[in-house]
Amino acid sequence: MKNAKLAAILSILLTTAIFVTSCGKTSQNGKDGKEQVTINVFNWGDYIGETTIADFEKAYPGIKVNYEDFSTNEDMYVKIKTGASDYDVAIPSDYMIKRMIDEDLLCKINMENIPNYKYIDDRFKALSYDPDNEYSVPYMWGTVGILYNKTMVSEPVDSWKILWDEKYSKEILMQDSERDSIGVTLKMLGYSMNTKNIPELEEAKAKLIEQKPLVLAYVVDQVKDMMIGESAALAVVWSGDAYYCMSQNENLAYAIPKEGTNYWFDGMVIPKTSKHQKEAELFINFMCETNTAFNNAEYIGYATPHTEVIKMLDPDLTADRAAYPTEEDLENCEIFEYPGDEINREYGRIWTEVKAQ
Amino acid sequence: MKRGRVTTFPYIVWMLIFILVPLVLVLYYAVTVTTPAGTVFSLQNFEKFMQPIYIKVLVRSIQLALVSTIICLLLGYPVAMILSGRDLSKKNILVLLFVIPMWMNFLLRTYAWMTLLEKKGLINTVLGFIGLPQINILYTDSAVILGMVYNFLPFMVLPIFSVMSKIDKSIIEAAEDLGSNSFTVFRKITLPLSLPGVVSGITMVFMPALTTFIISKLLGGSQYTLIGNLIEDQFMRVYDWNFGSALSIIMMLLIVISMAVMSRYDREDAGGGLF
Amino acid sequence: MTKVIKKLYLALVFMFLYAPVVILIVFSFNSSKSRANWAGFTLKWYLDLFKDKQIMSSLYYTIAVALLASLIATIMGTAAALGIHNMSRFKKSIIMNITYLPVLNPDIVTGISLMILFIFFKIKLGFVTLLLAHITFNVPYVILSVLPKLKQLNKHLEEAALDLGATPFYALRKVILPEIMPGVVTGFLLAFTLSLDDFIISFFTTGSGVSTLSITVYSMARLGINPKINALSTLMFITVLGLLLIINKRTSGNSIAKNTKEQKEMPNFYNPSSIEGEPLP
Numbered sequence: 016m017k018n019a020k021l022a023a024i025l026s027i028l029l030t031t032a033i034f035v036t037s038c039g040k041t042s043q044n045g046k047d048g049k050e051q052v053t054i055n056v057f058n059w060g061d062y063i064g065e066t067t068i069a070d071f072e073k074a075y076p077g078i079k080v081n082y083e084d085f086s087t088n089e090d091m092y093v094k095i096k097t098g099a100s101d102y103d104v105a106i107p108s109d110y111m112i113k114r115m116i117d118e119d120l121l122c123k124i125n126m127e128n129i130p131n132y133k134y135i136d137d138r139f140k141a142l143s144y145d146p147d148n149e150y151s152v153p154y155m156w157g158t159v160g161i162l163y164n165k166t167m168v169s170e171p172v173d174s175w176k177i178l179w180d181e182k183y184s185k186e187i188l189m190q191d192s193e194r195d196s197i198g199v200t201l202k203m204l205g206y207s208m209n210t211k212n213i214p215e216l217e218e219a220k221a222k223l224i225e226q227k228p229l230v231l232a233y234v235v236d237q238v239k240d241m242m243i244g245e246s247a248a249l250a251v252v253w254s255g256d257a258y259y260c261m262s263q264n265e266n267l268a269y270a271i272p273k274e275g276t277n278y279w280f281d282g283m284v285i286p287k288t289s290k291h292q293k294e295a296e297l298f299i300n301f302m303c304e305t306n307t308a309f310n311n312a313e314y315i316g317y318a319t320p321h322t323e324v325i326k327m328l329d330p331d332l333t334a335d336r337a338a339y340p341t342e343e344d345l346e347n348c349e350i351f352e353y354p355g356d357e358i359n360r361e362y363g364r365i366w367t368e369v370k371a372q
Numbered sequence: 373m374k375r376g377r378v379t380t381f382p383y384i385v386w387m388l389i390f391i392l393v394p395l396v397l398v399l400y401y402a403v404t405v406t407t408p409a410g411t412v413f414s415l416q417n418f419e420k421f422m423q424p425i426y427i428k429v430l431v432r433s434i435q436l437a438l439v440s441t442i443i444c445l446l447l448g449y450p451v452a453m454i455l456s457g458r459d460l461s462k463k464n465i466l467v468l469l470f471v472i473p474m475w476m477n478f479l480l481r482t483y484a485w486m487t488l489l490e491k492k493g494l495i496n497t498v499l500g501f502i503g504l505p506q507i508n509i510l511y512t513d514s515a516v517i518l519g520m521v522y523n524f525l526p527f528m529v530l531p532i533f534s535v536m537s538k539i540d541k542s543i544i545e546a547a548e549d550l551g552s553n554s555f556t557v558f559r560k561i562t563l564p565l566s567l568p569g570v571v572s573g574i575t576m577v578f579m580p581a582l583t584t585f586i587i588s589k590l591l592g593g594s595q596y597t598l599i600g601n602l603i604e605d606q607f608m609r610v611y612d613w614n615f616g617s618a619l620s621i622i623m624m625l626l627i628v629i630s631m632a633v634m635s636r637y638d639r640e641d642a643g644g645g646l647f
Numbered sequence: 648m649t650k651v652i653k654k655l656y657l658a659l660v661f662m663f664l665y666a667p668v669v670i671l672i673v674f675s676f677n678s679s680k681s682r683a684n685w686a687g688f689t690l691k692w693y694l695d696l697f698k699d700k701q702i703m704s705s706l707y708y709t710i711a712v713a714l715l716a717s718l719i720a721t722i723m724g725t726a727a728a729l730g731i732h733n734m735s736r737f738k739k740s741i742i743m744n745i746t747y748l749p750v751l752n753p754d755i756v757t758g759i760s761l762m763i764l765f766i767f768f769k770i771k772l773g774f775v776t777l778l779l780a781h782i783t784f785n786v787p788y789v790i791l792s793v794l795p796k797l798k799q800l801n802k803h804l805e806e807a808a809l810d811l812g813a814t815p816f817y818a819l820r821k822v823i824l825p826e827i828m829p830g831v832v833t834g835f836l837l838a839f840t841l842s843l844d845d846f847i848i849s850f851f852t853t854g855s856g857v858s859t860l861s862i863t864v865y866s867m868a869r870l871g872i873n874p875k876i877n878a879l880s881t882l883m884f885i886t887v888l889g890l891l892l893i894i895n896k897r898t899s900g901n902s903i904a905k906n907t908k909e910q911k912e913m914p915n916f917y918n919p920s921s922i923e924g925e926p927l928p
Contacts, residue, residue, distance in 0.1 A: 055856060060866025061873050069700065081856025082701055084866030089608040090850060099762055100772050100854035191594040193609065232511040232593025236871045237486060244683030246491045256871075263684050315870070356611065363610030370597040371425050380730030383723050383786065384742070390783040391748050394760030398752075451660055454653045465895050466657075467836075472887055473664045474840045476671060476880045477864050483872065484667030487674075487682045494670070522663070530837060534829035535795050568795035576750065576791060576837075583753035603753050613759075620756045627751050628744065 053079045054103040054294050057091060059281070060084040062106070062155075064310030071301050078294050095120060101288040103295040109280045110194070112151050113144040114353035121150045122285045128296040131303035139320040142280060143350050151282035152299050155317040157254035158340050158348065159195060159277040161270050162238075162261075167248035172270040175203035178249060179222070184229045188241060188250035191233035193366035194351055195277065196223065199251055202274045202347075209352045213361065220365045224372055233370075242267060253279070255317030258338040269337035275347020280320075401617035417618030426602070430622075433599040436513065436588075437581035440520035444528040444577050445570070447521065452532035452569070453562070456539075467533065471526050482519060482590050489515060489591075511593030519587040524580065528573040535569030536562070579627060599623065668884065675877035692878040699875060702863060706879065708774065709843060709859040716781035717838035723782070724789025724838075725831050729823070731790070732797040749784045750791070757784060758851035765852065772854030780852035781842045788841065789834030796830030 056068075061084075068080050083102075085091040088111040094100060096118070107115065115121050126132055132152060139153045163172050167186065170177070178187050178199070189196050198208035200219040210216065231247050238250050243264045252260070257269040283302060285295045301307055305323045312319035312328065318339050319325065325333055333339050353359065405414045420426075455466055473481070488494050489510040496506045509515045539562065547557050585600030597605075599619065606616030675693070679686035696702060731739055749757055761783065765776050800823065808818040824831075846861040853859070864876055 053856075055854075059869055060863060061870050065695070065699065083854070083856060083858055084701075084863060085850075086866040086868045087608065089611075093608065093759070094762075094851065094854075097762065097766055099766055099851070191589065227595075230593075230595075232595065234593065236868055237483070237590065239871055240487070240681050240683040241490070243681045244490055244492050246493075259680075263679060263681050263686075360610050360612060363605060363612075366609075367429075367597055367602065367605060368425055370594070370601070371429050378730070379726040380734075380742075383727035383730075386723065386783070386786070387742070387745055390761070390764070390779065391745055394757070394764050395745075395748060397760045397763055398756060447660065450656060454657050457653070462895070465891060468891055469661070470664065471836050471840060472884070472891075473668050475843050475887065476668055476884060477861060477876070478844045479846075479861075479864050479868075480671055480872065480876060480880055481667040483682065484670035484674075487670055488666060490683075522667075525660075525664070526840070527837065530833045531792055531795060534792065534833040535799055537829050538796065538799060538826065565799070568798045572791045572795050575747070576788065579747075579751045583751075585753075600753055604755050607755050607759060617756070620752060623753075624748070624751055627747075631747075 050077060051079055052077060052291050052294050053081055054289075054291050054298060055081045055083065055100060056298065057083050057085060057094075057102045057105040059106065060086060062281075062315055064307065064314045067302070067307055067310060070307065070310075071298060074301065075294075075297060078297070080298070095286050095288065098288055101290050102286050103289040103291050104283055104298050105286055106154055106281050106283050108351075109142070109144045109282070110351035110353045112282055112284055115284065115286070116145065116150050117353065120287055122287050122289060122292055123149045124152065124285055124296060124299070128293070129300045129303065131300050131305075134303055134305065134308070134321050134323050136320050136322050136325075139280070143352065144280075145282070151284045152303065153320040154281045154283050154302070155255070155312075155315060156278070156280045156320055157318050157338075158271055158344070159190075159199070159251060159253055159279065160257065160337070161249055161272060162242055162252040162257045162267055163249045163270065164242065164245060164247075164266050165268050166266050167245070172249075172268075173273050175199055175272045175274055178251070179203075179226050179229070181229060183248050185231045186248035187226075187230050188238050188247045189226075189230050189233050190238075190251050191235050193362050195251065196233070197362060197365065198277055198351070200226075202272070202276060205274065208277055208349045209354060211354050211358045216361060216365055220369060223365075223369045227369065227372055253317075254337050254340065255315070258332070258335060259316055261337065271336075271340065271344050273347070275349065278345060278348035278350050280350065398617045398620055401613050402621045403618075405614055417615045418622065420615055421618060421622060429597050429602055430599050432596060433582055436516060436520070436598065437578055440517050440524065440581050441528075441574055441578040443517065443521050444524050445574065448525055448528035448573065449532060449566075449570070451525075452529050452536055452566075455529075455533050456537040463537070467530070470529065474526055478523065479586070479590075481522075482587065485515075485519060485522070485591060486510065510591065511595060513592070513596075515591040516588050519591040520581050520584065523584075523587065524577040527576040527580075531572035531576065532566055532569040535572075536566050539565045575631075582627070583623065671877050672881045672884065675874055675881045677874060680871060680874060692874040693882075696875045696878045696882075701858070702860075702875060702879060704856075705858045705860045705863045708777075708857050709861070712774070712777055712781055712849075712859065713839050713842035716778055716785050716842050717835050720782045720785035720838045721789050721831060721835040724786045724834060725793050725827075727786070728790045728793035728797060729819075732794065746787045746790055748787075750787050754845070754847040758848040761848065762851040772852060774853070774855070774857045777849060777853040777857055777859075780848050781845070784845070784848060785838035785841060788837045789831075792834035792837060793827055793830040796827040800826050 063082075068082055072078065072080060083100075085094070088107050091105060091107055092111060092114070095102060095105065095115070112121075126148065129152060135153055139156065140148050142153075145151045161172050161175075161177070168177075168183070177183070178189070189199075194208075197216070197219050200222045201208050201210060201215065204215070204218060204222065206212070206215045206219075232241075234241065234250075236256075238252055239256050239260050241247055242250050242252070242260050245264070245266070252269075254269070257267075261267045261269065283299045285292060285299075289295050302311070303321065305321070305327070308319060308321040308324045309327050312321070312324050316338075319328075325339070336344060354362070402417055403413055403415065404411045405416050406412075451470075455463060455470075486493070489507075490496070491506075491508060491510070493510075496508075499506055509518070543561060543565075544557055547561055552560070583600040583603070585598055585604055588594065588596060588598050588601065594601075603616050603619050603623075606612045606619065674682055676688050676690070677685055678689035678691065731742055734742070758780070761776075761780050762772070765772060770776055804822055804826070805818050808822045809815065813821070844861055845859075846865045849859045850862050850865075853862070860876075860879070864872060867873060867876070
C-alpha cells in the first residue's frame with residue numbers, strides 16, 4: 016500500500032516531466048508546411064525591447080528566433096569560439112568585437128542589405144574597432160564616469176583622483192572589471208587606457224593596491240542600488256546606469272573627469288558559425304528600424320546611436336549629459352581595444368594581484 | 373554478489389563517458405602549454421602556481437571554506453536532530469519547507485541578503501529604530517561566511533537527517549533503561565551512528581564551498597580573490613585554460629589527499645570515500 | 648522545557664532561511680526596479696511576466712530539466728549505490744573517488760569540459776546536452792545520500808528475507824528500499840535543488856534557444872535584475888507551498904484511517920517501519 020502510493024507519485028512525476036518536455040518540443044518544431052528558418056540570437060540579459068522578438072517574427076513569418084542570453088563578453092566569446100552553437104547574431108562590446116575580427120570569427124556584413132544603417136549617426140561609424148564598418152552595426156553606447164552623492168561630496172568632481180582621496184575611505188565603489196578599473200587608473204595617471212606598456216601597467220597596479228583600503232566594494236550592477244540607497248559617496252558607473260540612478264535619487268549627479276574616460280559600444284555582429292546570414296542581416300536591419308530601435312532604447316535606457324530615435328525620445332533624457340554626452344564631453348575618450356593575448360594576460364595578472372592582497 | 377555488477381553498470385558507463393573523459397581533457401590542458409611551436413607537454417602551469425600570491429589565495433579559500441563548513445555543522449546538526457526527533461509530527465513537511473528556499477534563484481536570494489545587510493539596509497534600519505548599534509558586515513569576510521552557511525546549510529542538514537531518522541529507537545531506549553543520561557546517549561550512541569551522514573554532509577559542503585566564487589563576489593564586494601574566482605578568471609578573462617586546468621587539478625589533489633587522511637580515522641568507512 | 652528550546656531553535660533557523668525569500672517577495676511588488684527605493688505597490692511586474700515569452704520559455708525548460716534529470720539521476724544513482732555498497736574495497740574506492748569529481752570540481756571546469764566533450768562528439772548543444780550535463784552532476788549527490796543509508800542498513804535483514812524464501816528482487820523492493828528511502832528522497836531533493844539553481848554548467852552545455860531561469864537571471868547581472876524575476880519566484884514559491892499543503896492534507900487524511908502501533912506518527916517517507924509490515928509471500 017505504501018509502495019503503491021510511492022510508485023504512484025513517482026510515475027506521476029515522471030509522466031509529467033516527459034509530457035511537459037515532449038509537449039514543448041512539438042510546439043517548437045514550428046508550423047507545418049512552410050520552410051521555417053530558425054536564427055539564434057545571442058544577447059546580454061534584459062537588453063532588448065519587450066516586444067522586439069515577437070514583432071520581428073510577425074514581420075517575417077518564415078523566420079523563428081531562438082533567443083539566448085549571456086552575462087559577460089567572455090562567456091559569449093567562449094561559446095562562439097569553440098563553435099558550440101551556431102549563433103547568427105550576437106551583440107558583444109567594442110573590444111570583444113575587435114578581438115573577434117582579429118581572430119576571424121565574424122562574417123562581413125553586406126551593408127546593402129541593411130538599408131536602415133543610414134539612421135546610425137555618422138559619429139558612430141568608422142569606430143576604432145571596426146574602421147571600415149564591415150563587421151558590426153552599433154546598438155547602444157555610453158561612457159564611464161563618476162556618480163556621486165551631492166550631499167556626501169562637498170567638492171567639485173572633475174578628476175579621477177577623487178577616488179583616491181582618503182576622506183572618502185570606504186565610501187568608494189569601483190567596477191569589478193579589470194579593464195574598467197585598470198583603465199580608470201591609467202587615465203588618472205595620464206596614460207592610455209589601451210596601453211601595452213608594462214611599466215605603466217605596474218604603476219597602475221601600485222595605485223590600485225594603494226586604493227584598496229579605501230574601496231568599499233568592487234561591484235557590477237549592485238552599484239545602482241547602493242548609490243540609490245546612499246551606501247557610498249562615489250562610484251564608477253556607466254552612463255546609462257547613472258541616468259537611472261539619478262532618476263531614483265535626486266541627490267546623485269554624474270561627472271566625466273577631465274582626464275578623459277572610456278567610451279563604450281555594443282554592436283550587432285554575425286559570427287562565422289551562422290548558417291543563415293541573409294536572415295541574420297534581416298534581423299539586424301529590423302533592429303535598426305525606427306520603431307524597433309525606439310522600443311529598445313526606451314526599455315533599456317541606454318544611449319542609442321539612431322538619429323531618428325533620438326528625436327522621438329523624451330527631450331529631458333536626450334538633453335541630459337549623463338545619458339547623452341556631448342562632443343566636448345567626449346574629447347579625451349577612448350574605446351577599449353583588445354591588446355592581444357599576451358598583454359591581456361598581463362592585465363589579468365595585475366588584476367589578480369590587486370585583488371589577492 | 374552478482375547484483376553489484378548489474379545495478380552499477382549503467383552508472384559505470386555514464387561515469388566513464390561524462391566524468392572520466394572530461395577529466396582527461398582537463399588533465400591534458402593542465403600539462404600542456406601552447407607555444408608558437410605548437411602544443412607541448414610541460415609542468416609550467418603547476419610551477420606558475422607556486423607563487424606566494426596564489427598560495428595566499430588558496431589558503432584564504434581553505435580558511436573560509438573550513439569555517440563555513442564548521443559553522444554549518446554546528447548549526448545544522450541540531451536541526452537534523454530536532455527534525456528527526458520523535459516528538460515532532462509533520463517531519464517530512466518541515467524537511468521540505470527547509471529545502472524550498474533553495475529553489476528560489478541563488479542570485480536573487482544573495483541580492484536580498486545585500487538589501488538586508490546594507491549600511492542603510494533593512495536590518496540596520498530596524499536596529500536603529502530600537503536603538504541598537506548598527507552592524508556593518510557587508511563586504512567583509514563575515515558576510516561571505518554568512519552567505520556560504522546560508523547557501524550550504526540544507527546540504528549539511530539533509531544527509532544527517534536522513535541517517536538520524538532511521539537510528540533504531542530501541543537502542544536509545546535500551547541505553548536509557550540501562551541508566552544513561554541524555555548526554556551519554558548522545559555521545560555514545562547517536563553521534564557515532566550519525567557519522568556516515570555527517571561525513572556526507574561535510575563532503576557536500578566543504579568541496580563546493582572551496583570553489584565557490586559568486587558569494588565572495590557579491591557579499592564580499594569582490595575584495596578578495598578566492599581560488600574559485602582565480603579559476604574562473606583563468607578560463608574566462610585571461611583565457612589561460614592551461615593554468616586554469618592546472619589549478620583545478622591541484623585543488624582535486626589537495627582534497628583527495630585530505631579526504632584520504634580523514635578516512636584513516638574511519639575504519640568502518642573502508643573504501644567508501646576518497647582513497 | 649527542552650521542547651520549547653527545540654522549537655525556538657528551529658524557528659530561528661527557519662527565519663534565517665526565509666528572511667531573503669520574504670524580501671524577494673516584498674520587492675516583487677515594488678514599482679521601482681531598484682531595491683533601495685520603495686516606490687509604491689504595484690502588480691505590473693506580474694503582468695509583464697506573463698507577456699515575456701523568453702522568461703516563460705526559460706521557466707518551462709528549467710522545470711523540465713530539473714524534474715527529468717533528478718528522476719533519472721535518482722534511479723541511476725540508487726542502483727549504483729546498491730551495487731557499490733557490495734563491492735570489494737578496492738573497486739569501491741576507485742568508483743567513489745571518480746564519483747566525487749563533479750562535486751569537487753569548480754562548476755566552470757565541469758561546464759567547459761562537458762562542452763568540449765559534446766563538441767568533440769559533434770553533438771549539437773541543446774536540451775539533450777543540457778539534460779546529460781545535469782544528470783552528470785546530480786548522480787554523485789544521490790549516491791552520497793543513499794550510501795550512508797546502506798551503511799546503516801542491517802545486512803542481516805536482507806539475508807533473513809532471502810532465507811525466508813524471498814527472491815532477491817522482492818527482498819530489494821520490500822526490505823531494502825523502504826529502509827533506504829529517506830536517502831533516496833534526500834538524494835532526489837538535493838538533485839532537484841541543484842538543477843534548479845545551476846548556472847555555469849547549464850550555460851555552457853545548452854544551445855538552440857534552450858535557456859534556464861538561472862541563465863536568464865545571471866545574464867541580467869549587467870543591467871540589473873528585473874523585478875519580473877522576483878514576481879516569478881514569488882509565484883513559484885506560492886505554488887510549491889500550495890502543493891505542500893495539499894500533500895499534507897492527503898497524508899493526514901490517510902493516517903486517521905490507519906492507526907499505527909505505538910506512535911501516532913503520520914505515514915511518511917521517513918518512517919515506513921512504523922506501519923505494520925506486510926507478510927512475505
